[in-house]
Amino acid sequence: MNAIDIFTNLLQGLQMTVELTVLSSAIGALLAFVFGVGKTSHIWPVRVISIAYVEIFRGTSLIVQLFWLYYALPLLGISLNPFVAGTAALALNIGAYGSEVVRGALLAVPKGQSEASLALGFNSMQRLIRIMLPQAVPEMMPTFTNLAIQNLKDSAIVSLISLSDLTYYANNLQNLTFQTVRIYTVTLFMYFVLALALSWALGVLERYLRRWKPLVR
Amino acid sequence: MNAHVVFDKVVKRYDDIDILRHFSFSVDKGEKVVLIGASGSGKSTVLRILMTLEKIQGGEVYIDDERLWHEGTDGSLRPASEAHLRKMRTKVGMVFQQFNLFPHMTAMRNVVEAPVRVLKMPRDEAEARARELLERVGLAERMHAYPAQLSGGQQQRVAIARALAMRPEVMLFDEPTSALDPEMVGEVLSVIRELAEEGDLTMLIATHEMRFARDVSDRICFLNLGQVLEEGPPEQVLGNPREERTQLFLRSLLEEDKQA
Amino acid sequence: MLFGIHWDASGTAIHFALSILPILLIGLKVTVEATILGFILALLLGLILAMLRSVRFKVVSWPAWFLIEFLRDTPLLVQLFFLFYVLPLYGITLPALLIGILGLGGQYSAYCAEVYRGGIEAIGTGQWEAARALDLDRFTTYKDIILPQAIPRIVPSLGTYLVSMIKDAPLLSAISVLDMVAASTIIGDQTYNYLVPLSMVGILFLLTTLVVSFLVHKLDHKLPKTGIPMK
Numbered sequence: 001m002n003a004i005d006i007f008t009n010l011l012q013g014l015q016m017t018v019e020l021t022v023l024s025s026a027i028g029a030l031l032a033f034v035f036g037v038g039k040t041s042h043i044w045p046v047r048v049i050s051i052a053y054v055e056i057f058r059g060t061s062l063i064v065q066l067f068w069l070y071y072a073l074p075l076l077g078i079s080l081n082p083f084v085a086g087t088a089a090l091a092l093n094i095g096a097y098g099s100e101v102v103r104g105a106l107l108a109v110p111k112g113q114s115e116a117s118l119a120l121g122f123n124s125m126q127r128l129i130r131i132m133l134p135q136a137v138p139e140m141m142p143t144f145t146n147l148a149i150q151n152l153k154d155s156a157i158v159s160l161i162s163l164s165d166l167t168y169y170a171n172n173l174q175n176l177t178f179q180t181v182r183i184y185t186v187t188l189f190m191y192f193v194l195a196l197a198l199s200w201a202l203g204v205l206e207r208y209l210r211r212w213k214p215l216v217r
Numbered sequence: 218m219n220a221h222v223v224f225d226k227v228v229k230r231y232d233d234i235d236i237l238r239h240f241s242f243s244v245d246k247g248e249k250v251v252l253i254g255a256s257g258s259g260k261s262t263v264l265r266i267l268m269t270l271e272k273i274q275g276g277e278v279y280i281d282d283e284r285l286w287h288e289g290t291d292g293s294l295r296p297a298s299e300a301h302l303r304k305m306r307t308k309v310g311m312v313f314q315q316f317n318l319f320p321h322m323t324a325m326r327n328v329v330e331a332p333v334r335v336l337k338m339p340r341d342e343a344e345a346r347a348r349e350l351l352e353r354v355g356l357a358e359r360m361h362a363y364p365a366q367l368s369g370g371q372q373q374r375v376a377i378a379r380a381l382a383m384r385p386e387v388m389l390f391d392e393p394t395s396a397l398d399p400e401m402v403g404e405v406l407s408v409i410r411e412l413a414e415e416g417d418l419t420m421l422i423a424t425h426e427m428r429f430a431r432d433v434s435d436r437i438c439f440l441n442l443g444q445v446l447e448e449g450p451p452e453q454v455l456g457n458p459r460e461e462r463t464q465l466f467l468r469s470l471l472e473e474d475k476q477a
Numbered sequence: 478m479l480f481g482i483h484w485d486a487s488g489t490a491i492h493f494a495l496s497i498l499p500i501l502l503i504g505l506k507v508t509v510e511a512t513i514l515g516f517i518l519a520l521l522l523g524l525i526l527a528m529l530r531s532v533r534f535k536v537v538s539w540p541a542w543f544l545i546e547f548l549r550d551t552p553l554l555v556q557l558f559f560l561f562y563v564l565p566l567y568g569i570t571l572p573a574l575l576i577g578i579l580g581l582g583g584q585y586s587a588y589c590a591e592v593y594r595g596g597i598e599a600i601g602t603g604q605w606e607a608a609r610a611l612d613l614d615r616f617t618t619y620k621d622i623i624l625p626q627a628i629p630r631i632v633p634s635l636g637t638y639l640v641s642m643i644k645d646a647p648l649l650s651a652i653s654v655l656d657m658v659a660a661s662t663i664i665g666d667q668t669y670n671y672l673v674p675l676s677m678v679g680i681l682f683l684l685t686t687l688v689v690s691f692l693v694h695k696l697d698h699k700l701p702k703t704g705i706p707m708k
Contacts, residue, residue, distance in 0.1 A: 055683075056679075056683065059682065059683045059686045059687065060644070060679045060682040060683055060686075061643075061644040061645070061646075061647050061658070061682055062644065063647045063648060063650075063658060064647065064658060064675065064678050064679050064682060065679075067658070067661075067662065067671070067675055068671075068675045068676070068679060071662070071665060071671035071675060072665075072671040072672040072675045072676065074671075075670065075671060075672040076672065149550060152552075153550070153551065153552040153553065154552070155552075156552035156553075156554040156555055157554060157648075159554070160554075160651055167552065167554060167555055167558075170555070170558070171558065174558075174562060180562040180563050180566060181563050181566070184555060184558060184559040184562065184563065185559075187555055188547070188551045188555055188556070188559065191550070191551045191552055191555065192546075192547055192550050192551050195550035195551070196550070
């Protein structure tokens with residue numbers, strides 16, 4: 001089997017990997033916003049839950065989180081299929097790291113913006129969503145891009161719960177044909193190219209969002 | 218009572234420092250009052266308290282005879298709720314030293330956003346009004362520009378239009394030209410001057426621009442160490458100040474002008 | 478039974494938990510060993526990579542740059558599989574733990590190389606120019622001027638990567654290293670109770686990362702921001 005054949009064989013796994021990465025990154029971004037804001041809330045239960053979420057998911061290993069969701073949760077009555085478990089673990093993980101980025105970026109928005117919006121009569125939800133967050137987003141983009149690439153790499157972990165992603169297909173192919181060096185080299189290159197593509201795509205998004213950047217005087 | 222705004226023995230403390238101590242002060246309806254004083258004298262703080270950007274530790278502020286920081290009847294007062302503060306805020310508009318335009322919105326959108334979201338004005342009505350106001354401040358042709366594409370003077374004029382769009386009863390100007398390059402100060406001051414001449418808007422301005430203060434104000438208050446040290450018509454406070462500190466302050470401004 | 482220790486799944490959950498704790502702790506020891514050795518390897522390899530990358534000859538610096546990017550942007554798990562299956566084909570048979578250490582050290586050396594580069598670049602050109610003016614040679618400049626100032630700056634970032642490596646170390650269980658996570662899945666497979674062992678593993682991780690973060694924090698505090706003092 002030459003490299004082209006290997007590549008074609010792995011394509012289905014590639015699709016799963018891309019789906020997983022995109023879906024979990026999107027959900028993770030949402031979680032990052034929710035808990036990033038939650039950490040600064042005045043309502044203390046919200047703050048406590050947010051802090052707990054962040055500490056737990058940043059302080060424990062992703063593989064443990066994945067196994068826990070897939071193997072341990074059923075014992076509490078909730079059975080997740082591998083795709084849901086994988087997406088959930090990745091999303092929760094990236095959401096925890098992302099929330100710190102969101103929090104930091106919100107703090108970096110000049111105080112004058114929240115004062116001006118307060119003076120104009122916006123309520124706190126409007127201030128947050130219409131004024132503060134749009135200006136915080138450009139600040140977050142570089143780190144979010146890094147997190148997304150990290151998420152792509154982390155997605156390989158789902159092969160361990162038999163989800164048919166790129167790594168799973170590679171391992172399978174290896175078992176069938178034993179063309180070890182070629183298969184894993186092609187696989188690594190496929191991930192590498194995906195990472196570059198992801199980086200490029202988010203770079204485009206970042207440049208588009210730069211117009212929302214706070215003015216620096 | 219003709220008093221529009223009243224500060225009654227207001228105390229403002231920050232960390233351990235008293236910025237305002239038993240500060241009493243009032244502004245009549247339609248009056249144009251200019252606050253002058255050194256930095257730290259409290260003039261910005263007075264405006265910010267009125268705009269509910271700062272809390273007070275003692276005393277009370279009244280707008281239109283209604284308490285700002287407390288609600289309820291004299292029998293049972295409680296600290297103002299967020300809803301009460303929001304209601305009171307609609308009576309006051311503010312123009313900031315740093316303009317604080319929303320950078321992700323065009324000039325038009327900046328002016329339109331609050332009336333649409335807060336006053337629930339229909340969008341075309343808000344846009345018509347915005348166009349009117351932007352014309353008034355001389356920026357009609359730049360209404361689709363983003364703040365980054367506007368000069369400091371232009372941004373501040375948009376900020377004035379934005380504040381006026383909410384139809385406040387009291388307009389506050391916190392050192393509106395202090396962050397501007399000298400060539401742009403004039404265009405902003407003339408907009409404020411026109412506003413003062415047209416009408417019945419109650420205006421409270423903190424500034425260092427003495428000539429402007431003389432032109433625009435009905436009354437000038439000199440603040441020193443958190444209290445009104447001297448107040449009166451501009452010719453008197455600026456031309457013939459009674460207090461020695463006032464004289465020292467005015468002389469120091471002249472020195473600055475000479476050095477500039 | 479695992480590591481020679483029996484567990485007891487018959488009683489209450491607490492009883493079960495306590496009986497497997499020694500097993501999990503032995504597994505934790507394996508994780509910690511792998512992390513420490515892997516990190517030392519990463520620090521050293523990273524230094525070499527960083528130096529190669531800054532060499533003036535593009536023949537050397539470009540491959541180094543490519544290797545760093547490649548290691549950084551591909552999954553550690555696949556790198557581990559690669560090493561695990563490929564090395565024996567070339568006659569190199571190593572214990573799984575050692576392969577794991579190589580894998581960890583490999584990917585993290587790329588991260589360390591970037592940290593070194595960032596730390597050195599953060600030192601203004603003024604320092605280099607002053608050293609030049611004093612006629613100091615390149616080696617001495619690095620040793621006495623640049624590195625003592627760069628090290629306090631990079632400690633926090635390196636510390637973050639150390640904590641990160643602790644959390645990546647369990648991947649070694651996928652190449653048959655018997656660590657904490659492998660132990661807990663074996664226990665789970667045999668007792669059908671995954672909840673207790675995995676939850677305990679989670680807690681043990683949390684504690685470990687907290688301790689390491691704390692130690693890094695203390696180290697960071699002890700180093701003066703202006704640079705390691707030299708007499």
